[in-house]
Amino acid sequence: MTRAEVDPVHIRVRDLHKSYGAHHVLKGVSFDVLRHKTNVVIGPSGSGKSVLMRQIIRLEKPDSGQVLVDGVDYASLEGMALQSKRRQMGMVFQASALFDSMTVFDNVAFPLREHTKLSRKEIRERVMARLESLGIAAAHAKWPAELSGGMQRRVAVARATVLETEILIYDEPTTGLDPLTVLTVDELIAETEEKFGVTSLVISHDMASVFRIADRITFLYFGEVAVSGSPAEVLERADGPIMEFIEASGVSRDFIERRAKEAG
Amino acid sequence: MAEAPTAAPPTDPEQRAGQEPEEAIAPGPWERALDWALAPFVEIGTLAQLAGETLFWLVRRPFRGRLFIEQMEFIGVGSIFLVSLTGFFVGAVLGLQLVDGFRQFGAENQVGAVVGMAMAREIGPVFSALMVTSRAGSAMTTELGSMRVSDQINALIVMAVHPVQFLVVPRVVAGVVMVPVLTLMFNIVGLTGAYAVCTRMLGIDPGVFLGQMRWIVDWRDVRMGLVKAAVFGAAIALIACRQGFFASGGAAGVGRATNRAVVQSAIAILALDYLITALILGQGLAG
Ligand SMILES: Nc1ncnc2c1ncn2[C@@H]1O[C@H](COP(=O)(O)OP(=O)(O)OP(=O)(O)O)[C@@H](O)[C@H]1O
Ligand SMILES: [Mg+2]
Numbered sequence: 001m002t003r004a005e006v007d008p009v010h011i012r013v014r015d016l017h018k019s020y021g022a023h024h025v026l027k028g029v030s031f032d033v034l035r036h037k038t039n040v041v042i043g044p045s046g047s048g049k050s051v052l053m054r055q056i057i058r059l060e061k062p063d064s065g066q067v068l069v070d071g072v073d074y075a076s077l078e079g080m081a082l083q084s085k086r087r088q089m090g091m092v093f094q095a096s097a098l099f100d101s102m103t104v105f106d107n108v109a110f111p112l113r114e115h116t117k118l119s120r121k122e123i124r125e126r127v128m129a130r131l132e133s134l135g136i137a138a139a140h141a142k143w144p145a146e147l148s149g150g151m152q153r154r155v156a157v158a159r160a161t162v163l164e165t166e167i168l169i170y171d172e173p174t175t176g177l178d179p180l181t182v183l184t185v186d187e188l189i190a191e192t193e194e195k196f197g198v199t200s201l202v203i204s205h206d207m208a209s210v211f212r213i214a215d216r217i218t219f220l221y222f223g224e225v226a227v228s229g230s231p232a233e234v235l236e237r238a239d240g241p242i243m244e245f246i247e248a249s250g251v252s253r254d255f256i257e258r259r260a261k262e263a264g
Numbered sequence: 265m266a267e268a269p270t271a272a273p274p275t276d277p278e279q280r281a282g283q284e285p286e287e288a289i290a291p292g293p294w295e296r297a298l299d300w301a302l303a304p305f306v307e308i309g310t311l312a313q314l315a316g317e318t319l320f321w322l323v324r325r326p327f328r329g330r331l332f333i334e335q336m337e338f339i340g341v342g343s344i345f346l347v348s349l350t351g352f353f354v355g356a357v358l359g360l361q362l363v364d365g366f367r368q369f370g371a372e373n374q375v376g377a378v379v380g381m382a383m384a385r386e387i388g389p390v391f392s393a394l395m396v397t398s399r400a401g402s403a404m405t406t407e408l409g410s411m412r413v414s415d416q417i418n419a420l421i422v423m424a425v426h427p428v429q430f431l432v433v434p435r436v437v438a439g440v441v442m443v444p445v446l447t448l449m450f451n452i453v454g455l456t457g458a459y460a461v462c463t464r465m466l467g468i469d470p471g472v473f474l475g476q477m478r479w480i481v482d483w484r485d486v487r488m489g490l491v492k493a494a495v496f497g498a499a500i501a502l503i504a505c506r507q508g509f510f511a512s513g514g515a516a517g518v519g520r521a522t523n524r525a526v527v528q529s530a531i532a533i534l535a536l537d538y539l540i541t542a543l544i545l546g547q548g549l550a551g
Contacts, residue, residue: 054418057422059418059421059422083424083426087424089422090422093415093418093419094415095414097414097415097416097419098416098419099416100410101407114326114423114424114425115423
């Protein structure tokens with residue numbers, strides 16, 4: 001057995017710092033991302049969640065610290081070495097980021113056309129299957145601008161999952177969706193993870209959703225990790241601002257504790 | 265199980281959320297003057313780097329033929345009407361002015377030669393490039409800028425598609441190929457305009473007009489114009505892409521970037537025009 005198969009930790013984030021000018025956004029963030037699990041990062045708006053994801057996926061270079069993916073430090077990769085590692089991770093952006101010069105179908109087919117040698121027919125089948133499972137097959141010929149925000153999000157999820165990368169990062173995949181679609185996306189995250197053994201890293205604001213899907217929760221509070229652990233551990237250790245944050249979401253403590261017990 | 269170290273829970277949220285950058289000291293007048301003076305060099309450095317990356321990715325696989333065709337169509341076919349229209353009027357007015365001026369010393373029969381030479385060497389490439397800037401260059405910046413501010417460029421990067429290869433290379437190649445083609449067209453239409461005005465309205469003999477032109481203008485003049493056009497095409501596309509690529513600040517930021525791209529391209533075209541002319545003629549660079 002290789003080390004990768006044994007190690008339950010897929011990504012180790014260590015002492016990550018990032019500043020924009022004089023604005024110190026990430027102040028030494030450390031946490032673990034578990035393999036084949038749903039890892040959720042929560043935290044108030046502006047606490048640096050999106051910035052943290054941009055460092056992990058190496059859209060930006062952290063000022064210091066490490067992002068160890070199976071022992072390889074992404075934070076220090078450069079040039080072609082980085083380029084060749086990119087296909088390990090996929091991402092659903094907060095604002096969908098669909099290519100508005102392409103139809104829904106072409107958006108979802110894009111990663112397949114770029115990185116696989118599948119035939120037209122196989123691509124068509126895969127893309128349509130993905131769109132169908134998300135309930136947007138009827139919109140395959142439309143342009144992104146013609147879709148509602150919720151539908152755009154679903155297309156973005158389809159595009160990010162179609163290649164079946166090892167690690168998938170979702171930046172608030174459910175914000176702004178109706179409760180039923182939230183359930184669908186939650187299921188999709190869980191399903192992608194089970195079917196393809198994906199490690200998911202999800203940013204979320206939706207507490208009900210968080211405790212429904214999370215195997216592990218990291219609470220980011222203005223550039224620092226306040227607590228990180230299983231849902232039960234987080235609840236146990238939660239104090240002050242975290243409890244406030246959870247309570248303000250309007251989700252009952254009972255529900256959360258029940259879910260946490262089930263998960264733990 | 266490996267447990268990530270957890271930081272101490274931070275304190276008062278209000279205070280933290282409102283935290284302002286501590287070292288927000290305004291730069292002094294000297295620093296600002298220095299920044300201002302160095303800005304053009306920094307800009308040229310950025311463009312040179314983008315040009316280098318473009319060359320690097322130009323020769324790497326995959327080769328996406330469709331993107332090149334799309335861009336050539338956008339720059340070339342899309343500009344035919346504009347370039348023809350401006351070409352005709354520029355040629356016509358040039359004929360009119362030169363006949364009027366040259367008549368004063370009885371040299372109006374030379375107009376065909378002068379128009380031909382001026383068009384081939386200078387006016388064709390410079391005007392075509394300016395027209396492409398206003399139409400295609402600005403649209404490129406807007407498109408890439410919107411892609412930047414809506415995370416589409418980041419989405420490309422994350423999907424392991426290099427944005428320079430995917431977005432910049434096809435545009436630069438299309439510029440290098442299509443601006444010379446448009447220049448040729450500008451010249452042909454412009455000469456037709458000058459010919460029409462000179463021979464139909466100003467009484468210049470058609471045979472003399474064409475004969476003088478053929479005698480004076482040769483392939484080297486045309487070639488000089490085409491070399492310029494190719495360089496202008498590269499410059500327009502690189503500047504447009506650079507501005508769009510690094511746009512920030514939402515829709516307003518994209519607007520500002522487009523503005524900068526058009527101004528920079530116009531300046532670059534005229535400055536490069538002098539530089540290339542001097543290099544080709546082998547004079548005018550140093551005493
Ligand atoms: N490119 C940037 N330049 C300067 N400051 C930035 C940049 N990106 C983010 N910031 C700052 O970093 C802080 C954290 O931003 P971030 O987008 O990570 O928040 P977030 O936790 O994702 O919030 P939300 O839940 O609202 O998405 C904010 O104060 C923001 O102003
Ligand atoms: Mg965010």
